[in-house]
Amino acid sequence: MVEQLPKLLIVEDDEGLQAQLKWAYDDFEVIIAGDRDSAITALRAEKPAVVTLDLGLPPDPDGTSEGFAVLDEIMALKPDTKVIVASGHGARASALTAIERGAYDFYQKPVDIEQLGLIVRRALNLHHIEVENRKLAERSGDSNRVLGGLITAAPEMVRVARTIERVANTKASVMLLGASGTGKELLARGLHDASDRRGGNFIAINCAAIPESLLESELFGHEKGAFTGAIKTTEGKIELAGGGTLFLDEVGDIPLPLQVKLLRFLQERTIERIGGRRSISVDTRIVCATHQDLEAMIADGRFREDLYYRLAEIVVRIPSLAERPGDAALLAKAFLKRFAGEMNPQVKGFAPDALAAIGDWSWPGNVRELENRVKRAVIMADGKLISAADLDLGGTEDGECEALNIKSAREQSDRRMIRQALARADGNISSTAKLLGISRPTLYDLLKQYDLQA
Secondary structure (H helix, E strand, O other): OOOOOOEEEEEOOOHHHHHHHHHHOOOOEEEEEOOHHHHHHHHHHHOOOEEEEEOOOOOOOOOOHHHHHHHHHHHHHOOOOEEEEEEOOOHHHHHHHHHHOOOOEEEEOOOOHHHHHHHHHHHHHHHHHHHHHHHHHHHOOOOOOOHHHOOOOOHHHHHHHHHHHHHOOOOOOEEEEOOOOOOHHHHHHHHHHHOOOOOOOEEEEEOOOOOHHHHHHHHHEEOOOOOOOOOOOEEOHHHHOOOOEEEEEOHHHOOHHHHHHHHHHHHHOEEOOEOOOOOEEOOOEEEEEEOOOHHHHHHOOOOOHHHHHHHOOEEEEOOOHHHOOOHHHHHHHHHHHHHHHHHOOOOOEEOHHHHHHHHHOOOOOHHHHHHHHHHHHHHHOOOOEEOHHHHOOOOOOOOOOOOOOHHHHHHHHHHHHHHHHHHHOOOOHHHHHHHHOOOHHHHHHHHHHOOOOO
């Protein structure tokens, strides 16, 4: 069976350039259109993943009105299409307007075939990731988001989602490890929704937010009269999640005496309520999360080793936002769309300096910090575009580790700068190299040396 090539629609009225572009993409099925009608007809019939669009089309070859009309129709008919616009007429202003109206990227004439090829293939890669994300999401009941409601185009997070999908229908206990604000509860809910337990309850409890004196009752429940104020029999969270999933966030904060009782449940799958004498069988799957170093806590005697191995049958490590190049901008756009609809409909997007600031910031508070910053910016913005000032990201970031020697300091700086440049250039190698002031071969060598992905 012959593998089907991805489709690329080239909307260009210059016949010479049509031929040049067509022969440049032998790894695509290329469709050519020279005007608006033929472009829209091809879009409907062929459903290409990527479109290159010359804004100067007849009957307005010296302007941009016809090109923008084509762009608007593409976005209305097939908004997931990655449109890359070209214009020789006030190129930058037109290109930025096109981006605001839904275009993926732009290039300037005269055409640099190699650079355009990189942009096209990057767009195709993103389109493939989004298709994968939608397939994963459809299985968890939400067609617009990745597993558990996470939005990502980062291969690191796609791998996390795939791992969770693979273990969802097993009986294994899953431990999610990651910094605060990385989306552990969303992934836990995604695991539940992707499992055969989706018909049962998903119950989440933050073990760090409940006083020790109350945590046992919250988890295991109590009988009437078990203690002062126990005026009725109450089921605990483990029982309430019977047939479903219990998510224990910050499991490292469970006190040692209660760890023993939790271990007994995991071994025997029975519980006793406080004040009760009857063993109750409960079929509840445990998913837990923590940002703490449990192995260090085990060494210090603050966490039971046997409980750790019961909880950590499958360990999933969640990368921080700084380790997911490009995701900050993607998430910021999703947050902007939501908050603008709720609080400030005049806001339509981010100004270029705001996108640069989002790419440069290391987001120590991860996705939660980004969400709060965008929410504030939407409220404070005076115009249609959010500026860097609206995001209020000035000042020195805290928490950056100091390198102990010149070599490690240089490597740490190189990694940070390359990731920031990749995010700002949306993964385009040529643009990234220009931002860094190095050649493309040098950038490829650095990517390989530091095991970074474009």
